[in-house]
Amino acid sequence: MTMDLQTERCGVDGAAAAARRVIDALVRAGDISGADMAGIADRLNAVADDLEAQAPPLRDRLVNMWRGDGNTRHDPAAGPENPIAPPLAYTGRPDGSIESDVTLGLPYQGPPSSVHGGVSALLLDHTLGVANGWAGTSGMTAELTLRYHHPTPLFEPLTVTARQVSVDGRKIRTTGAIAAAGRTCVTAEGLFIAKPLPRPR
Template sequence: MTIDLQSGTRTGGVDAAAAAARRVLAGLVRAGDLSDADMSGIADRLNSVADDLEAAAPPLHDRLVHMWRGDGNTRHDPVTGPENPIAPPLEYAAADARTIEATTTLGLPYQGPPSSVHGGVSALLLDHTLGVANGWAGSSGMTAELTLRYHRLTPLFEPLTISAAQTSVDGRKIRTVGAIEARGETCVTAEGLFIAKHAPRPR
């Protein structure tokens, strides 16, 4: 069962532009300096696009207010945000009342060791997934501690399952666990302590 744990991807508009930007990022990392593409010309074209975006952008404060409107499902974050070109983006499904999971395949922009996911990227994915699991379970807060254990290299170019489950709530302290798996094997596990408080929203 797929559920609305984040705002879904929309057809067209900024979501389509972000998806195109993901292709550009992946293409640049793959091409590197081995490509016979006209990189100077590509840079000029990309700078022209950036100029257009910057000229049309609203004031930063207005954008921040807009980002944090509504029920807390953000469309801009670097893990699930369809508006963010560095997000895979993950789409979660509920396994049960306290557990969520997502499947994704990561490419070269996320590489650390050869053909493997950067450890910091794994931490990012797990921190966010643990936080979403807390929201799904009904008690959420800010990350206070995140402990990761790297069991084996996490492969690029292969389906990864990222899962998390809330395990306990003791007053303001919320504890959650998660994992990244590939080929049925555990690559990374995480234990998180969250505190039931939230940063104020921009107004």
């Protein structure tokens, strides 16, 4: 099964994809590009002014973000309507694991040409959480242990995987990894505690 986050058609998705492209292009250009950065700042601020003037009250937007009981679309790892999400798109496997293929660019850089460790932690925390949802028992992250085995490359396809390992009362244990070209770069072990937080209504 493929999660349908990317196929649902919402107007904000297109704007979020454009914003993602702007972030990437801005980091790529920097101050050595010769671009008119002052003019670009004016144009981007005009877009922000327009959005802020038309934004609904925060509470209405929160209720809208958490509508229904299923997947959300706004998170910073897989949310198609969030420009800071790469975004990951998951495939669920019959063996209970989930997987996402993604290539990360300069906005996610830590060491030279490598993914920032905090970004890897974000992607793994979320992916372990989605694996829990796929397995049918979800929880809040209580502990997340990461091991960084090799630098995770930018600009190359990465595979992010996770699988729920056990459920013991409210304690859920889940593991995951990020690999590049078949080489494991980061592994994660998570302890999640089943505790549903009410959705804003």
